[in-house]
Amino acid sequence: MAVHGNDRADAVIALDIVLLTVIALLSHLLMPYWWWVMLLPLLYGLFFHRSAKHVCWVSASSMMLIWLLGCLNSWLGGGTTIMSRVATALGLGGSLVLFVVTLLVAGIAAMSAAGLGYGIRKAINRPALDR
Amino acid sequence: MKRFNLLILFLLNIAIFILLNYRHGLMPAPGPFINPYAGFWLNNATQDDLPEVLEFEDLQDSVIVFWDERYVPHIFAKNDHDLYFAQGYVTAHDRLWQMDMQCRAIAGRLSEIIGPSTIASDRFHRRVGLTWAAERTVSEMMKDPRTRLVLEAYADGVNAFIASLSPGHLPLEYKLLSFKPEAWTPLHTALLMKFMAWNLTAFIDEPDFTLIRARYGPQVMRDVYPAASPFGDPIVPRGTNWEFRAPYPDRPDSEYVMPDIMAVAPASARSHEGSNNWVVAGSRTVTGGPMLANDPHLPLTMPSIWYEIQLTAPGVNVYGVSLPGAPTVIIGFNDSLAWGMTNCGTDVMDWYAVKFQDETRAHYGFDGAWRPTEKRIEKIRVRGGATITDTVVFTHHGPVVRSTASERLPVNVPVGAAMRWTAHEPTHELNAMYDLNRARNYEEFLAAVAQYECPGQNIAFACANGDYGIVITGKIPVRWKNQGRYVGDGSNPRFEWHGWIPFAHLPRVKNPARGFVSSANQFPVDEHYPYYLNGSYVSHARSTRINEELAGMSGITPEMFMAMQNDVVSVHARKVLPLLLGLVERTALPMEEMPPYEDLGKWTYDYRADLCAPTVFERWFQELARAIWCDDLPGMRMPVTDITARVVGEPNSPYVDNRETSYRETLRDLAFQSYHATITALTSERGPYGPSWQWGKVAPVSIDHLLRIPALSRTGIVKNGGATTLNVNEPPLGPSWRMVVAFEPEVRAWGIYPGGQSGNPGSCHYDDMIDGWVAGDMMPLVFFNASSPRPSRAWRYTVMTGRTQ
Numbered sequence: 001m002a003v004h005g006n007d008r009a010d011a012v013i014a015l016d017i018v019l020l021t022v023i024a025l026l027s028h029l030l031m032p033y034w035w036w037v038m039l040l041p042l043l044y045g046l047f048f049h050r051s052a053k054h055v056c057w058v059s060a061s062s063m064m065l066i067w068l069l070g071c072l073n074s075w076l077g078g079g080t081t082i083m084s085r086v087a088t089a090l091g092l093g094g095s096l097v098l099f100v101v102t103l104l105v106a107g108i109a110a111m112s113a114a115g116l117g118y119g120i121r122k123a124i125n126r127p128a129l130d131r
Numbered sequence: 132m133k134r135f136n137l138l139i140l141f142l143l144n145i146a147i148f149i150l151l152n153y154r155h156g157l158m159p160a161p162g163p164f165i166n167p168y169a170g171f172w173l174n175n176a177t178q179d180d181l182p183e184v185l186e187f188e189d190l191q192d193s194v195i196v197f198w199d200e201r202y203v204p205h206i207f208a209k210n211d212h213d214l215y216f217a218q219g220y221v222t223a224h225d226r227l228w229q230m231d232m233q234c235r236a237i238a239g240r241l242s243e244i245i246g247p248s249t250i251a252s253d254r255f256h257r258r259v260g261l262t263w264a265a266e267r268t269v270s271e272m273m274k275d276p277r278t279r280l281v282l283e284a285y286a287d288g289v290n291a292f293i294a295s296l297s298p299g300h301l302p303l304e305y306k307l308l309s310f311k312p313e314a315w316t317p318l319h320t321a322l323l324m325k326f327m328a329w330n331l332t333a334f335i336d337e338p339d340f341t342l343i344r345a346r347y348g349p350q351v352m353r354d355v356y357p358a359a360s361p362f363g364d365p366i367v368p369r370g371t372n373w374e375f376r377a378p379y380p381d382r383p384d385s386e387y388v389m390p391d392i393m394a395v396a397p398a399s400a401r402s403h404e405g406s407n408n409w410v411v412a413g414s415r416t417v418t419g420g421p422m423l424a425n426d427p428h429l430p431l432t433m434p435s436i437w438y439e440i441q442l443t444a445p446g447v448n449v450y451g452v453s454l455p456g457a458p459t460v461i462i463g464f465n466d467s468l469a470w471g472m473t474n475c476g477t478d479v480m481d482w483y484a485v486k487f488q489d490e491t492r493a494h495y496g497f498d499g500a501w502r503p504t505e506k507r508i509e510k511i512r513v514r515g516g517a518t519i520t521d522t523v524v525f526t527h528h529g530p531v532v533r534s535t536a537s538e539r540l541p542v543n544v545p546v547g548a549a550m551r552w553t554a555h556e557p558t559h560e561l562n563a564m565y566d567l568n569r570a571r572n573y574e575e576f577l578a579a580v581a582q583y584e585c586p587g588q589n590i591a592f593a594c595a596n597g598d599y600g601i602v603i604t605g606k607i608p609v610r611w612k613n614q615g616r617y618v619g620d621g622s623n624p625r626f627e628w629h630g631w632i633p634f635a636h637l638p639r640v641k642n643p644a645r646g647f648v649s650s651a652n653q654f655p656v657d658e659h660y661p662y663y664l665n666g667s668y669v670s671h672a673r674s675t676r677i678n679e680e681l682a683g684m685s686g687i688t689p690e691m692f693m694a695m696q697n698d699v700v701s702v703h704a705r706k707v708l709p710l711l712l713g714l715v716e717r718t719a720l721p722m723e724e725m726p727p728y729e730d731l732g733k734w735t736y737d738y739r740a741d742l743c744a745p746t747v748f749e750r751w752f753q754e755l756a757r758a759i760w761c762d763d764l765p766g767m768r769m770p771v772t773d774i775t776a777r778v779v780g781e782p783n784s785p786y787v788d789n790r791e792t793s794y795r796e797t798l799r800d801l802a803f804q805s806y807h808a809t810i811t812a813l814t815s816e817r818g819p820y821g822p823s824w825q826w827g828k829v830a831p832v833s834i835d836h837l838l839r840i841p842a843l844s845r846t847g848i849v850k851n852g853g854a855t856t857l858n859v860n861e862p863p864l865g866p867s868w869r870m871v872v873a874f875e876p877e878v879r880a881w882g883i884y885p886g887g888q889s890g891n892p893g894s895c896h897y898d899d900m901i902d903g904w905v906a907g908d909m910m911p912l913v914f915f916n917a918s919s920p921r922p923s924r925a926w927r928y929t930v931m932t933g934r935t936q
Binding site for chain 1 (some may be wrong): 133136143144147149161162165167170171173174297298299303334751840841843894895897
């Protein structure tokens with residue numbers, strides 16, 4: 001069966017998201033620094049891109065997904081009380097908003113870093129690694 | 132253009148990184164804080180859980196810890212070392228940040244983590260020499276092998292927990308403030324104990340009293356600022372025969388000197404940490420065994436000042452509350468003896484005007500000669516700022532806390548005066564608590580509390596063998612009459628302390644004929660006690676209420692004691708209000724002022740949160756006190772409640788007339804005017820008389836987190852009680868631990884404190900006792916027999932083992 005261009009692009013995006021998510025998960029578990037959500041997209045933008053839009057969306061999706069997993073793990077492990085208290089302390093109104101803000105932070109930081117990685121690669125005109 | 136876009140993108144990323152990676156003011160660094168793999172998300176309820184097996188290098192044998200339904204740890208160890216190691220470990224597990232933060236505050240090191248805003252507080256704590264005192268005490272304690280073992284084992288336990296922490300599992304507040312715990316040492320424990328001493332003895336009256344004495348003379352001091360209340364009974368019943376004599380120290384010609392304190396504005400009297408304890412004989416209880424109740428009134432904070440625990444090892448099986456950061460149980464019981472504390476209030480801190488030889492403050496005058504001072508250089512590290520160096524000058528009296536009137540310090544202390552304080556000396560409270568935890572009878576109790584030096588406490592006890600009583604403890608200086616009430620002359624040896632009152636001469640009562648003992652921070656003895664005592668004592672209201680209740684009871688049950696602890700009848704209001712109402716003619720009142728007046732007439736003096744009468748009475752009494760005193764003692768400290776109450780009963784008192792008017796006012800005039808002022812003020816503040824005047828709305832309770840973060844605090848708590856009721860309500864002070872212990876003859880106990888066992892705001896045990904505390908509930912305390920603990924199957928447990936076992 002022939003593989004259409006759009007299907008292939010979707011498959012690449014999905015594969016990249018899975019790959020980046022797995023790497024991010026391992027990174028966070030081994031060394032739980034927040035800045036993985038910027039460093040990994042930066043590297044991804046530098047070395048594994050097809051377009052600016054592609055790297056930004058893949059990075060944002062992966063990093064939001066990985067933080068979503070972490071948040072869900074905490075929430076399901078009895079995190080409602082701490083979420084509620086922190087949301088109130090930060091003036092965010094409720095736990096859901098805190099959830100959303102956390103994911104947005106990951107997404108925005110990742111998108112920005114991926115864009116920078118892509119831009120640097122373009123500036124030095126280095127060919128992308130092609131899979 | 133592309134390079135320009137890239138530059139913008141680069142700068143945007145730098146901005147995002149800086150925004151997320153660093154603190155901004157008091158806000159935590161957002162990136163680390165919200166990171167789900169290391170930030171606040173990990174401070175969820177699972178942090179309460181310890182593994183079922185833990186291995187440690189330092190343990191000598193295995194230890195088992197059970198957690199009951201209220202998350203109270205019950206530790207069973209096979210030797211003292213392991214017992215206190217485990218206590219340190221589990222306490223740190225639940226309260227590490229609180230322990231760490233309190234020690235930093237006491238040591239004057241808050242600025243290291245907070246920044247410039249806490250420099251004044253840090254400087255003050257260093258000036259009063261809390262670290263200096265703790266160092267001296269640790270040095271002394273470490274000479275005793277037993278105390279050394281306890282302190283070091285506890286510290287090792289705390290450090291074992293710290294070592295087990297990954298950054299993601301640090302307590303929430305470390306993440307908020309972006310710092311890490313430091314290793315725990317015996318000095319930290321000593322600092323906490325000195326802080327308790329400070330909290331319970333630092334009633335600095337000397338600047339105010341010297342000013343008043345100099346301006347108004349000794350008669351006013353005797354009349355208006357006596358140490359003992361004119362009402363009520365002392366702790367030791369009147370008429371007790373004192374079978375010893377006290378020495379008469381040489382008095383100087385003048386009782387005081389006036390240093391440069393005139394530049395310092397008079398302060399309000401500090402709220403008094405008060406408490407209640409009482410014990411009844413077995414002959415008065417329904418079961419035939421003695422029964423004890425205690426509720427210390429201390430600052431209410433989140434996390435709580437107390438941590439409940441049972442400690443069991445060969446020779447000890449004790450349950451009660453401990454201070455997070457200090458080994459042993461402070462207030463509690465074992466199977467043979469229960470004890471409870473109230474603050475003694477006796478003055479153990481004096482201030483001496485110092486005459487320096489010159490501006491270098493290298494020498495000071497004493498007994499006709501110049502003596503060298505000692506200087507301690509304090510370096511206050513400041514987060515985000517330069518380190519500040521402060522030189523604290525010490526005389527043989529103690530540190531000179533305030534050099535000039537212009538120095539900003541959070542507490543009003545006399546300028547150029549040195550401070551002498553018993554807690555500056557090496558003290559042995561830990562020894563006392565170690566022995567008290569193991570005491571089985573009166574003799575062992577007495578031997579234990581004889582070592583309790585500062586802060587002096589009224590320690591009530593009940594023994595399973597039927598003995599009961601109360602002992603006033605502490606290292607109390609021998610003084611001539613009025614010594615220590617005013618700023619003394621630091622160059623005159625006659626102002627020195629003249630030794631200590633021997634422990635055998637301190638007031639005590641054992642098995643009195645009336646069948647009960649009690650204390651509520653009142654003056655401890657009658658006027659025939661041979662030694663001069665001075666201090667900060669409170670209104671008679673609580674002690675009178677306790678004694679009248681106990682005197683009228685028979686067939687006493689634990690429930691009756693619990694009801695007493697929640698009693699909200701004010702003896703003070705009962706004494707004063709009928710007099711005030713009699714002074715105000717109802718028919719002379721305007722219509723809108725009648726309903727509160729009528730409600731006051733029907734009031735039964737109970738400070739219930741849903742009543743308006745307590746609000747009106749409290750305000751009326753305040754307005755009346757102002758009307759009585761402000762013309763006589765303008766700008767001075769307001770006399771205490773009982774002195775104003777005495778004037779209300781003395782229409783011919785010279786203090787009634789307002790000296791600022793040509794008209795001669797009567798008490799009737801003042802009562803009427805102050806009632807009118809009360810209604811006017813309350814109407815202006817709270818609207819027309821109605822539900823908005825209810826006591827619970829006017830005087831809500833807040834239990835603030837130590838960082839004063841509202842989301843981590845409990846605010847707006849509507850609670851019964853007032854400042855003069857047994858169930859006290861005097862924010863930020865309140866009943867910090869209610870305990871009732873009955874020997875039936877097996878020991879049974881109930882308790883509660885306003886907070887929760889866990890210091891983790893994400894835990895369900897962070898504040899789970901507050902609602903019950905407000906409602907007046909008490910929880911049965913699970914106390915296991917040392918040899919056969921029988922925990923519920925539902926309880927969690929942890930076995931701690933040494934690696935070599």
